[in-house]
Amino acid sequence: VLHTTRPLHTSQQCSAPLPPLPEKGGEVRHGLIPEEFFQFLYPKTGVTGPYMLGTGLLLYLLSKEIYVINHETVAAACILTVIIYAVKKFGGDVAAFADKLNEEKIATALAVKNEAIKDLESAIEQEKKEQWRVEGRSYLFDAKRNNIAMLLETNYRERLMTVYNEVKKRLDYQVAMQNLRRQKEQEHMIQWVEKSVVQSITPQQQKESIAKCILDLKALSKSAQAAV
Amino acid sequence: MNLSFFDQFSSPCLLGIPLILLATLFPALLLPAPNNRWITNRLTTLQLWCINLITKQLMIPLNKTGHKWAMVLSSLMIFLLLINLLGLLPYTFTPTTQLSMNMALAFPLWLATLLIGLRNQPSTSLGHLLPEGTPTPLIPALILIETTSLLIRPLALGVRLTANLTAGHLLIQLISTATIALLSIMPSVSILTSIILLLLTMLEVAVAMIQAYVFVLLLSLYLQENI
Numbered sequence: 001v002l003h004t005t006r007p008l009h010t011s012q013q014c015s016a017p018l019p020p021l022p023e024k025g026g027e028v029r030h031g032l033i034p035e036e037f038f039q040f041l042y043p044k045t046g047v048t049g050p051y052m053l054g055t056g057l058l059l060y061l062l063s064k065e066i067y068v069i070n071h072e073t074v075a076a077a078c079i080l081t082v083i084i085y086a087v088k089k090f091g092g093d094v095a096a097f098a099d100k101l102n103e104e105k106i107a108t109a110l111a112v113k114n115e116a117i118k119d120l121e122s123a124i125e126q127e128k129k130e131q132w133r134v135e136g137r138s139y140l141f142d143a144k145r146n147n148i149a150m151l152l153e154t155n156y157r158e159r160l161m162t163v164y165n166e167v168k169k170r171l172d173y174q175v176a177m178q179n180l181r182r183q184k185e186q187e188h189m190i191q192w193v194e195k196s197v198v199q200s201i202t203p204q205q206q207k208e209s210i211a212k213c214i215l216d217l218k219a220l221s222k223s224a225q226a227a228v
Numbered sequence: 229m230n231l232s233f234f235d236q237f238s239s240p241c242l243l244g245i246p247l248i249l250l251a252t253l254f255p256a257l258l259l260p261a262p263n264n265r266w267i268t269n270r271l272t273t274l275q276l277w278c279i280n281l282i283t284k285q286l287m288i289p290l291n292k293t294g295h296k297w298a299m300v301l302s303s304l305m306i307f308l309l310l311i312n313l314l315g316l317l318p319y320t321f322t323p324t325t326q327l328s329m330n331m332a333l334a335f336p337l338w339l340a341t342l343l344i345g346l347r348n349q350p351s352t353s354l355g356h357l358l359p360e361g362t363p364t365p366l367i368p369a370l371i372l373i374e375t376t377s378l379l380i381r382p383l384a385l386g387v388r389l390t391a392n393l394t395a396g397h398l399l400i401q402l403i404s405t406a407t408i409a410l411l412s413i414m415p416s417v418s419i420l421t422s423i424i425l426l427l428l429t430m431l432e433v434a435v436a437m438i439q440a441y442v443f444v445l446l447l448s449l450y451l452q453e454n455i
Contacts, residue, residue, distance in 0.1 A: 015264075069408070072404070074407045074422065074425065075318055075404040076319075078404070078422070078426050079429050082430055082433065095270055097274075098274050102268075106267065
């Protein structure tokens with residue numbers, strides 16, 4: 001049976017890939033009757049065919065009392081009015097709302113994709129920049145090398161300076177020591193000479209020198225008076 | 229077809245075969261099945277949005293254990309909503325006008341909430357029988373009153389739904405009969421009556437939706453108390 005029915009299949013017998021949803025629903029006239037029915041009757045009965053059929057059917061049902069008009073008819077008329085009014089008034093809004101829900105769903109997914117693409121593009125930009133930076137690397141290294149050489153030179157000179165100062169300090173110390181010794185020797189000698197001289201002055205000599213000084217003073221005072 | 233007023237409430241039968249099961253399960257045929265598309269057609273999208281809205285609304289006041297009831301309450305809501313709304317069409321049978329069906333829905337669900345409460349937190353459940361801040365002499369009377377109110381809940385749930393829908397349908401029938409009867413005698417009064425009928429129909433649409441919502445909401449409230 002499985003193989004005999006195969007020629008009757010009209011579509012593929014598997015689920016994937018899913019056929020796309022049709023863009024618009026089937027065409028209907030008066031919200032109920034498909035357009036295909038009107039097309040079906042058109043060759044034989046023209047444009048008014050289906051309407052004549054409908055009217056005739058309705059009149060037949062009513063006149064033969066196959067459909068009895070009772071209280072339910074009025075209730076039916078009321079509920080139909082309410083339904084048609086609701087559909088005409090809110091139909092477009094509800095459809096737009098459903099479309100909006102779907103659009104939002106698609107938009108979030110697209111946003112994710114675009115975000116990812118943007119991130120990757122900016123990553124590519126960054127990478128290119130890094131590559132350009134790499135080319136200037138040699139200049140950077142030269143500058144750094146110069147920097148370090150200068151630092152080393154400065155350090156060396158500072159240390160040289162320190163050594164020079166230290167040596168000078170030690171030599172100055174030696175010179176100061178020698179000067180001090182010289183000075184001390186001189187003072188000592190002067191004191192010793194003075195002490196010897198003072199010791200060697202006898203009292204006799206002292207008296208004679210004082211008398212001489214007094215005579216000199218008298219003579220001087222005589223000449224000084226004259227000057228005044 | 230001479231219909232009396234109560235023919236619409238009799239259980240439908242075709243050549244001796246009871247059609248009640250078909251009538252109860254028919255609304256399920258109107259809902260599109262979830263398929264494995266990511267972007268669905270408008271009807272499926274709207275249905276999904278509607279069910280999400282209902283479930284969120286019902287589950288917000290409940291805690292984690294209450295979320296186990298999500299499927300029951302949401303499907304009950306959709307079921308009652310569809311049955312009530314389809315019953316407004318002419319010559320249709322509304323299963324929810326039958327007290328037996330509504331009691332069959334209300335009683336087990338209410339009993340389930342009661343037993344869950346008594347099993348998991350017996351003292352809190354019994355504590356609900358006494359509102360806070362009652363003066364001491366009133367306590368015995370109040371406990372009796374609260375117990376009565378607790379035990380009458382399933383009856384209230386079932387009868388509320390039955391009475392609302394039955395009354396609505398009956399009113400529609402009576403007023404449309406009046407309209408038809410007056411049509412030959414006083415057409416202007418007939419037109420007035422038909423305007424009343426139009427307003428009543430709109431009311432009935434609202435009542436159908438509200439009654440379904442109230443039924444499920446009260447059940448979720450009883451669940452909240454006892455979970």
